[in-house]
Amino acid sequence: MLKIFRGEILHFLGDPAKLPLAQSYQHIEDGLLVVKDGLIEQVGEAALLLPTLLPTLPKDAQVTHYPNALLTPGFVDTHIHYPQSEMIASYGEQLLQWLENYTYPAERQFSDPEKAADIAEFFLDQLLEAGTTTALVFGTVHKTSVDAFFNSAQKRKLRMICGKVLMDQNCPDDLSDTAETGFVDSKALIEQWHGKDRLQYAVTPRFAPTCSRPQLDKAGELLKLYPDVYMHTHLSESKQEIEWVQELFPESKNYLDVYDQSGLLGRRSIFAHGVHLSEHECQRLSETDSNIAFCPTSNLFLGSGLFNLKQAEAHDINVGLGTDVGAGTSFSILRTLNEAYKTQQLRGEKLTPFKSFYLATLGGAVALDLDDKIGNFEPGKEADFIVLDYKATPLMARRMAQCKSLAEKLFVLSMLGDERNVLATHIMGEAINNTNNTFNYNTNNTIND
Numbered sequence: 001m002l003k004i005f006r007g008e009i010l011h012f013l014g015d016p017a018k019l020p021l022a023q024s025y026q027h028i029e030d031g032l033l034v035v036k037d038g039l040i041e042q043v044g045e046a047a048l049l050l051p052t053l054l055p056t057l058p059k060d061a062q063v064t065h066y067p068n069a070l071l072t073p074g075f076v077d078t079h080i081h082y083p084q085s086e087m088i089a090s091y092g093e094q095l096l097q098w099l100e101n102y103t104y105p106a107e108r109q110f111s112d113p114e115k116a117a118d119i120a121e122f123f124l125d126q127l128l129e130a131g132t133t134t135a136l137v138f139g140t141v142h143k144t145s146v147d148a149f150f151n152s153a154q155k156r157k158l159r160m161i162c163g164k165v166l167m168d169q170n171c172p173d174d175l176s177d178t179a180e181t182g183f184v185d186s187k188a189l190i191e192q193w194h195g196k197d198r199l200q201y202a203v204t205p206r207f208a209p210t211c212s213r214p215q216l217d218k219a220g221e222l223l224k225l226y227p228d229v230y231m232h233t234h235l236s237e238s239k240q241e242i243e244w245v246q247e248l249f250p251e252s253k254n255y256l257d258v259y260d261q262s263g264l265l266g267r268r269s270i271f272a273h274g275v276h277l278s279e280h281e282c283q284r285l286s287e288t289d290s291n292i293a294f295c296p297t298s299n300l301f302l303g304s305g306l307f308n309l310k311q312a313e314a315h316d317i318n319v320g321l322g323t324d325v326g327a328g329t330s331f332s333i334l335r336t337l338n339e340a341y342k343t344q345q346l347r348g349e350k351l352t353p354f355k356s357f358y359l360a361t362l363g364g365a366v367a368l369d370l371d372d373k374i375g376n377f378e379p380g381k382e383a384d385f386i387v388l389d390y391k392a393t394p395l396m397a398r399r400m401a402q403c404k405s406l407a408e409k410l411f412v413l414s415m416l417g418d419e420r421n422v423l424a425t426h427i428m429g430e431a432i433n434n435t436n437n438t439f440n441y442n443t444n445n446t447i448n449d
């Protein structure tokens with residue numbers, strides 16, 4: 001099945017902080033995206049592609065025109081908790097108290113599979129509405145929380161990564177597993193879900209304080225047994241947490257070393273936050289090709305600190321963006337970019353609009369080791385993309401009218417944008433929200449209207 005999309009196109013070919021800017025992205029004012037069987041077949045200038053394409057089009061080829069909007073790869077959220085959807089915006093605490101007061105009570109409800117199924121559906125609606133097409137997702141300690149999530153994601157044909165939380169100490173008894181049951185449950189989930197359709201599994205120790213050394217070792221054992229599953233955890237988020245980790249693991253050189261000693265670092269390991277990392281920790285993340293999820297709305301909300309993006313760049317560590325809902329305050333990657341920019345301002349650094357949109361798309365795909373499948377419009381990749389309306393509000397329409405460059409338009413999108421700007425989300429080329437912009441090509445029509 002052939003589908004053609006016409007509109008302004010932007011996608012990244014590499015990191016604008018590493019490449020000459022002009023080589024890092026492709027921007028086409030009037031472009032065509034040709035999708036065959038859910039995969040990108042071609043991308044290019046409409047004026048160049050149309051003359052060769054039109055005579056070859058099958059009669060039932062679908063053509064969708066999005067004038068005055070930007071087609072870009074779907075956003076990638078590299079760290080989020082689906083069970084925390086209903087507890088977003090819980091008042092007044094920093095990390096450790098926030099976990100005790102709000103998070104554990106919310107996650108306790110997921111012993112009920114019906115609750116899990118309901119929230120999984122709601123969560124995926126929220127993600128797609130915000131233009132996020134792939135995410136790395138925490139479940140709860142309950143095995144069934146992951147079944148519920150993967151069932152919803154599978155039905156929607158989404159590329160998603162999720163895992164059951166491992167925690168066997170310093171947490172409520174009824175939310176605790178053991179090193180052994182955590183291992184057995186995770187193994188069963190990997191066998192059932194990893195590599196099924198577009199779903200992948202992440203071994204998910206919550207964070208060092210709630211995991212005993214035997215449990216971390218068991219997590220390492222799983223990664224050895226299944227080398228292509230992910231590892232997803234938290235690292236160096238708050239100062240209080242770091243002190244606690246030093247008390248709990250006096251034999252470790254630093255926070256990262258707690259994980260390193262159990263074999264948890266690597267290309268498919270994603271560490272959320274990393275707000276207070278030493279040079280040694282950055283070196284070790286870099287040499288093991290491990291990844292960081294930068295979660296600005298969460299870091300500001302919990303008062304955790306300001307992520308040092310320049311330090312990560314200097315060490316060549318792959319960084320993606322995470323919303324970290326429910327400590328994060330929005331499902332929207334555009335809103336996340338807004339606060340990312342402000343955290344860097346407070347550090348005296350500039351986050352450029354190109355780097356922002358790179359992080360939101362290809363950068364996230366690289367951090368998740370999925371850049372052979374998603375993240376840009378290279379032929380052969382999966383056609384998960386979104387359509388951004390530059391002028392979703394009267395204020396944005398006025399502000400955009402003043403913009404003189406693509407950089408300026410992207411910056412305004414990232415400062416004023418949110419779910420309202422996501423006109424459409426496409427999964428494997430299929431629009432999941434109706435836009436009335438699609439028609440069937442027939443030989444009497446041109447596709448210039």
Ligand code: GUN
Nearest residue numbers: 103206207234298324327
């Ligand atoms: N550290 C351990 N658990 C959590 C969590 O659920 N959210 C955040 N932000 N940090 C954590």
Ligand code: ZN
Nearest residue numbers: 081234272324
């Ligand atoms: Zn988190």
